[in-house]
Amino acid sequence: xxDGEELRFDRGAETPERIKAQLxxxxxxxxxxxxRASGDALRSVGAHKDHFVVLAALAEFGxxxxxxxxxxxxxxxxxLVAVLNELADGGWIRRTPDPSDKRRNVITITDTGxxxxxxxxxxxxxxxxxxxAPLTREERDQLFxxxxxxxxxxxxxxx
Amino acid sequence: xxDGEELRFDRGAETPERIKAQLxxxxxxxxxxxxRASGDALRSVGAHKDHFVVLAALAEFGxxxxxxxxxxxxxxxxxLVAVLNELADGGWIRRTPDPSDKRRNVITITDTGxxxxxxxxxxxxxxxxxxxAPLTREERDQLFxxxxxxxxxxxxxxx
DNA sequence: AGCCAACGTTAGTCCAACTAACAATTCGAG
DNA sequence: CTCGAATTGTTAGTTGGACTAACGTTGGCT
Numbered sequence: 001x002x003d004g005e006e007l008r009f010d011r012g013a014e015t016p017e018r019i020k021a022q023l024x025x026x027x028x029x030x031x032x033x034x035x036r037a038s039g040d041a042l043r044s045v046g047a048h049k050d051h052f053v054v055l056a057a058l059a060e061f062g063x064x065x066x067x068x069x070x071x072x073x074x075x076x077x078x079x080l081v082a083v084l085n086e087l088a089d090g091g092w093i094r095r096t097p098d099p100s101d102k103r104r105n106v107i108t109i110t111d112t113g114x115x116x117x118x119x120x121x122x123x124x125x126x127x128x129x130x131x132x133a134p135l136t137r138e139e140r141d142q143l144f145x146x147x148x149x150x151x152x153x154x155x156x157x158x159x
Numbered sequence: 160x161x162d163g164e165e166l167r168f169d170r171g172a173e174t175p176e177r178i179k180a181q182l183x184x185x186x187x188x189x190x191x192x193x194x195r196a197s198g199d200a201l202r203s204v205g206a207h208k209d210h211f212v213v214l215a216a217l218a219e220f221g222x223x224x225x226x227x228x229x230x231x232x233x234x235x236x237x238x239l240v241a242v243l244n245e246l247a248d249g250g251w252i253r254r255t256p257d258p259s260d261k262r263r264n265v266i267t268i269t270d271t272g273x274x275x276x277x278x279x280x281x282x283x284x285x286x287x288x289x290x291x292a293p294l295t296r297e298e299r300d301q302l303f304x305x306x307x308x309x310x311x312x313x314x315x316x317x318x
Numbered sequence: 319a320g321c322c323a324a325c326g327t328t329a330g331t332c333c334a335a336c337t338a339a340c341a342a343t344t345c346g347a348g
Numbered sequence: 349c350t351c352g353a354a355t356t357g358t359t360a361g362t363t364g365g366a367c368t369a370a371c372g373t374t375g376g377c378t
Binding site for chain 4: 028032036065066067077078080081101102103104105
């Protein structure tokens with residue numbers, strides 16, 4: 001048996017039934033692979049997962065304080081600091097103090113930032129296409145819908 | 160705005176469109192929550208994710224060497240060591256040297272191990288029920304099927 | 319005999335998710 | 349108007365899962 005093969009690969013017949021029934025395990029496996037795929041793709045253009053979400057939030061909702069941004073992009077404010085530093089280094093955002101509230105910074109996406117977002121968007125579109133390759137359009141939408149429902153259900157009532 | 164609320168909570172309207180379209184992000188979010196749910200539940204009975212998969216693999220395929228077990232349970236052999244130590248401490252498995260190959264250990268599930276597995280199975284069934292609460296039976300099956308297809312697609316051809 | 323592969327084990331890396339604390343500033347209640 | 353509480357950005361650190369490297373021991377092969 002040349003069993004020394006990679007882990008994480010599917011070995012259908014040899015997977016215990018009880019494990020197959022565990023949604024958390026299945027979601028976890030899939031998440032690990034999609035995270036790797038998108039992570040690798042973004043890394044290859046010198047980006048990071050959070051770069052995309054932050055730029056997207058800025059492009060869609062306009063300038064914002066860091067804490068508002070953290071909320072929208074679902075990035076912890078503690079992690080956001082480094083992300084914004086990197087984005088500022090690339091010239092993709094500007095971080096200016098808010099004159100009306102000296103605690104705040106106002107984060108603004110730049111023109112090159114908009115272009116950067118488009119670039120990352122395209123990279124991720126490719127990844128998404130690859131990930132969802134075996135699914136039809138309808139199935140893809142179904143998957144999104146189902147995950148969204150599970151997700152917001154888990155997010156909502158902690159009970 | 161009492162926005163200081165927890166992160167990871169759903170804020171539908173304030174989520175940028177582009178982010179909603181990212182499957183990897185959605186799967187990742189869901190995975191984080193399901194992992195937390197099942198992790199917490201297992202921890203509350205003094206168990207660990209890998210305890211379950213290892214016991215399940217033993218129950219379903221019988222005694223095995225650690226490396227065979229690592230393959231079936233999809234646990235890295237390096238991590239398996241600690242798991243087996245814990246399982247042995249609980250009296251749920253036995254680790255005996257294989258007389259026919261002194262490199263190997265033969266891992267056998269004990270009677271109490273079988274009962275432990277049943278216990279964990281029940282705990283996880285509860286978690287699964289909670290996770291999939293908003294879905295009908297058909298939807299739940301659909302979700303499984305879709306994730307399985309995506310998953311094995313990603314696992315298979317690295318191309 | 320000698321060499322390479324497999325086994326169990328130890329140790330450690332990498333990354334995402336998450337928490338705690340803190341100085342500066344602003345707000346709000348008395 | 350003042351003083352305590354809350355918010356903002358920031359630094360630091362923790363936890364946990366996924367994964368890799370290397371090593372001594374043993375086995376199979378020729």
